[in-house]
Amino acid sequence: xxxxxxxxVTGASSGIGLAIADVLGQEGYALTIAARxxxxxxxxxxxxxxxxxxxxxxxxxxxAEEGVKAVVAAHRERYGRLDVLVNNAGVGIGASxxxxxxxxxxxxxxxxxxxxxxxxxxxxxxxxxxxxEHGAALVVNTASIAGKRGQPWLSVYSATKGAVVNFTxxxxxxxxxxxxxxxxxxxxxxxxxxxxxxxxxVPATDMITPxxxxxAVRLLLKVSPACIIPEIQFIRPGD
Ligand SMILES: NC(=O)c1ccc[n+]([C@@H]2O[C@H](COP(=O)([O-])OP(=O)(O)OC[C@H]3O[C@@H](n4cnc5c(N)ncnc54)[C@H](OP(=O)(O)O)[C@@H]3O)[C@@H](O)[C@H]2O)c1
Numbered sequence: 619x620x621x622x623x624x625x626x627v628t629g630a631s632s633g634i635g636l637a638i639a640d641v642l643g644q645e646g647y648a649l650t651i652a653a654r655x656x657x658x659x660x661x662x663x664x665x666x667x668x669x670x671x672x673x674x675x676x677x678x679x680x681x682a683e684e685g686v687k688a689v690v691a692a693h694r695e696r697y698g699r700l701d702v703l704v705n706n707a708g709v710g711i712g713a714s715x716x717x718x719x720x721x722x723x724x725x726x727x728x729x730x731x732x733x734x735x736x737x738x739x740x741x742x743x744x745x746x747x748x749x750x751e752h753g754a755a756l757v758v759n760t761a762s763i764a765g766k767r768g769q770p771w772l773s774v775y776s777a778t779k780g781a782v783v784n785f786t787x788x789x790x791x792x793x794x795x796x797x798x799x800x801x802x803x804x805x806x807x808x809x810x811x812x813x814x815x816x817x818x819x820v821p822a823t824d825m826i827t828p829x830x831x832x833x834a835v836r837l838l839l840k841v842s843p844a845c846i847i848p849e850i851q852f853i854r855p856g857d
Contacts, residue, residue, distance in 0.1 A: 622672075623748075624648040624697040626689060626741070628680055628733075629707030631659040633810030634760060634803075637828035638704050641836050643671030647702060650674040650693040652685075654707075680707050681728030683736055690740040700744035701752075702839070705734040706760040710775040710812065723774055730778035731785070734759055738789060742798075749797025753843035758835055759786045761802045763851060779804075783849065790848055801838055805831060805852040826852050 625642045629635035630651035639651050643666055651666070653659045656677035663675040674696045678685040693700060708730045711722045738757065748755040764772055765779025786802035793800065807813050809825040834850050841847065 622646065622648055623701035624650070624693070624699050625702035625704065626650045626652065626693050626700060626737075627704040627706060628652045628689070628737070629760070630704075631655065631662040633812060634805070634808055634828050634831045635704065635706040636662055637832035638706065638758070638835050639666060640669070641832040642702060642704075642839075643669060643673075645836065645839055648672040648674075648697050650676060650689060650696065652676045652678070652680060652689045652707070654679055679729075680733045681725055686733050686736040687740055690737070690744075694744065699748060700741055700755075701748045702756045702758070703737060703741055703745065704758045704760070704835070705737050706758070707733065708760060708762075708778075710762075710764075710772055712771045712815075713774070714771055715773060718774060726774050726778050730775070731781050734782060735785065742793070745793070745798045746796055749793075753797040755798045756838055757786075757789065757798065757800045758838065759800065759802050760831075761786070761804050761849075763804050763806045763853065763857075765802070766804055766851065787848060790846065794846060797843065799838075799846055801847050802849045803831060803834065803852070804849060806854045806857050808852075824854065826854060 625647040627639045630639040631653035659675050659677045663673045666673045676689045676692045745755045759782050761782040762779040764776040765783045768776040783802045786800045789800040807825045809822040
């Protein structure tokens, strides 16, 4: 790369987001990482800095508009450029339809969907500048295989992730001519804290690894500007 590029990764204090942040650091990107709990995020930031990466971290709830604005503002202040935005923070709360709790419904809508829309809005000027410069600004949105095939008990989560797939497609059509690519990641079970609830029936060793997702993002960074990968599904054997 001609000069240092910079990336934001949300939900980067563990699991998939941390693995993606690691790959971006390896590829020479300066990082802003964001997540909800400060201590966990600080520990992740310290681990990434130990690897020699340039890391800013911003803790706070990203379902809130102010949280989104704070991340983009801190990133803008520190680096002044944004080449890659990874909208990865998300939460899944299971419930059968009659038991859906309004607060939990809103939390999933706000974090999994609304915050992604707000991140695009807040960061699109920086992405446009990067797109103009090198034609390959990139937004990666972590959806889910549940966003391709709705799941019982995870109906709200499925709906938010389906909307992320669709919003990503819309952003591709709206922004790709300006050198801003958008990709939706759609994994099945990945071995992270989020899948603890299922590990009695699906062992962690039978799951996709966070590193698998990180390697897919490395591919997205390396393909030429004219090559768009709108969506990647990650499926386990037999699924
Ligand atoms: N694991 C899977 O099987 C799987 C499959 C498909 C898609 N996904 C998606 O992958 C993404 C990452 O999940 P993961 O599996 O890596 O889980 P994870 O290890 O639990 O990571 C979730 C990340 O999101 C952050 N986060 C949660 N709520 C937040 C909030 N309100 N505000 C800001 N940050 C918040 C967490 O920070 P705190 O810990 O501080 O809350 C953490 O950094 C999610 O969007 C998830 O839906 C996961």
